[in-house]
Amino acid sequence: MMSLKRTPLHGEHERLGARLVEFAGWEMPVQYEGIKAEHQAVRTRTGLFDVSHMGEVAFRGPDAGRALQRLLTRDVSRLEVGQAGYSAVCLESGGTVDDVIVYRREGDFLVVVNAANREKDLAHFRGNTSDLDVEISDETEDWALLALQGPEAESILKPLCGGDLSTLGRYRFSETAVDGRPAVIARTGYTGEDGFEIFLRPEDAAGIWRKLIEAGATPAGLGARDTLRLEAGMCLYGNELDEETTPLEAGISFAVHLDKPEEFIGQRALRQEKEKGLKKKLVGFELEGRGVARHGHPVRVVGEERGVVTSGTVSPTLGRPIGLAYVPPQTEGEIEVVIRGRPVPARIVPLPFYSRKQS
Amino acid sequence: MNVPQDLKYTRTHEWVRIEGDAATIGITDHAQDELGDVVFVDLPEVGTSLSPGDSFGSVESVKAVSDLYSPLGGEITEVNSILEESPEKINEDPYGEGWIIRLRYSGEADLLSPEDYQRLLEEER
Numbered sequence: 001m002m003s004l005k006r007t008p009l010h011g012e013h014e015r016l017g018a019r020l021v022e023f024a025g026w027e028m029p030v031q032y033e034g035i036k037a038e039h040q041a042v043r044t045r046t047g048l049f050d051v052s053h054m055g056e057v058a059f060r061g062p063d064a065g066r067a068l069q070r071l072l073t074r075d076v077s078r079l080e081v082g083q084a085g086y087s088a089v090c091l092e093s094g095g096t097v098d099d100v101i102v103y104r105r106e107g108d109f110l111v112v113v114n115a116a117n118r119e120k121d122l123a124h125f126r127g128n129t130s131d132l133d134v135e136i137s138d139e140t141e142d143w144a145l146l147a148l149q150g151p152e153a154e155s156i157l158k159p160l161c162g163g164d165l166s167t168l169g170r171y172r173f174s175e176t177a178v179d180g181r182p183a184v185i186a187r188t189g190y191t192g193e194d195g196f197e198i199f200l201r202p203e204d205a206a207g208i209w210r211k212l213i214e215a216g217a218t219p220a221g222l223g224a225r226d227t228l229r230l231e232a233g234m235c236l237y238g239n240e241l242d243e244e245t246t247p248l249e250a251g252i253s254f255a256v257h258l259d260k261p262e263e264f265i266g267q268r269a270l271r272q273e274k275e276k277g278l279k280k281k282l283v284g285f286e287l288e289g290r291g292v293a294r295h296g297h298p299v300r301v302v303g304e305e306r307g308v309v310t311s312g313t314v315s316p317t318l319g320r321p322i323g324l325a326y327v328p329p330q331t332e333g334e335i336e337v338v339i340r341g342r343p344v345p346a347r348i349v350p351l352p353f354y355s356r357k358q359s
Numbered sequence: 360m361n362v363p364q365d366l367k368y369t370r371t372h373e374w375v376r377i378e379g380d381a382a383t384i385g386i387t388d389h390a391q392d393e394l395g396d397v398v399f400v401d402l403p404e405v406g407t408s409l410s411p412g413d414s415f416g417s418v419e420s421v422k423a424v425s426d427l428y429s430p431l432g433g434e435i436t437e438v439n440s441i442l443e444e445s446p447e448k449i450n451e452d453p454y455g456e457g458w459i460i461r462l463r464y465s466g467e468a469d470l471l472s473p474e475d476y477q478r479l480l481e482e483e484r
Binding site: 019030031034035036223226227290291292294313314316321340 | 395396398399401417419420421422424443
C-alpha cells in the first residue's frame, strides 16, 4: 500500500485520540469526540480543523494575472490585494475541474485547491499556460492550514494575533503573525459560520493548534466539516461538482463572471448553456418519510427516476434528514428519494438549510 | 470495548441475549463505536420471519450505513420503537435501551462466545 501523507499536526491528532482515515492520499482525522458534538461546537462556540491537506498553488511572474484570468471563472482583476475569491476551474466543455479560492497577494496569487484534485489541477494549470510567462509552483508542503470556525472564532484568535480582527472583512486576508509566528489570516471558511483560515509554517502549526484549543476551540474532524458545509448548502467537489457538471448547474454562478474582459476556459460553453437553459439543477431537499438519503440514491420526479442525490445526512442542527440532488431544471415541490430500493417522499426547500444569524 | 459475559455474538457484531425461546438482538459496543453517532435505525415489521443470516434492517450513522443480520431464525415479536425517535440510544446503551429486535427463535445458529468475540475484536484491530 502506498504510504499516506501526514500533516504537520498528525502527532496532535494522535494525542487527542482522533479516528484517522485515508482521504485523498492523506491520513486525516474524521472525528475526535464525535461528529455531532464537533458539529454542535462549531455552531454554538468554535471548532478547529486541520485542513493542511488542501493544496496551495502559487502563481508568480509577469503573466500570473493573465494565467488566472484564463484558468478561473472569476474575474481576478476585480480582486484587490488582500482579497480572496471563490472560483470554479472549467474544461472547454464547461465541466468543472475544481473549485478553488484565489488569494491576491502583493505581487503574486495563491490558489487553494482540493486535496484530491491537486495533481490534476497542476497539470491543467501548466498545460493551459505554457505560452505565458508564469511560474506555477506547488507549495502544499510549505503550508499548514487551520480553520477556526464558529461564533467565538474572533474572540479566541484575537489575543494570539494582537491585531484588530473586527476590521478584517469576509473574504479578506492579512499577512500578519499569530503567537509571534508569520501567518496569513483569512476570513474564509466552509461551515456557514464566521471564522478564519490560518496559513502557517509547518513547524509553527502544532504550537498554535494547542494554544487555540487552550483558548476554547474544539478540535473537529472531516466528518463535522462535511455536515456543516452541507447545512450551509456549499458544494463538495466529487459530490456536487465534477467534470460532467458545470458551475451554473451547481448553483455557483456567483463565481462565474461571463462578462470578464479576458476569455476563460469554458466561457463559451457556459454562455451557451446560459442562453439555452440548464440540463439539470442542484436543489436542497428535506425527507418527509423515514430514512437517510445518501450520495448516489436515485431521485424520482413525478414518478420517474430523473435525478440523483449528491449529498445527504441527518442535519445535526435541524434534526431532520436533508440532502442535495440534481433534478431536471423545472422541478419544484414534492419529489421522492429511492433509499435502498424504497421510495421516500421528500420536498424541495430553499438553500441554505442553515444560515447563521448576522449580528 | 465492553463485551458482556452473559451474551452471545456474531462475526458481524450483533449480540444476542437468549431467555427461553425468546432472543433479544442488538449491535455491540464495538459496532456502535465504529459507526459513530447513530442517526437512523431502519426497523423491520413485527411478525416478519427470519432465517439465520437474513438482513432485517440497517443502522445509519452520520457517515455510514451498516446492515443488520439476524444471528438466529425465528419470528420477530417486538421491535424497539424508541429507536425511531432516539436512535442515539444505540450509542449510549447498546446492550440495554439500545436493543433492536426480539425474536421467538427456532433455528440454531453459529454464535460466538464472549471469549471468541473478544478474540475476533483483537484480530480485527
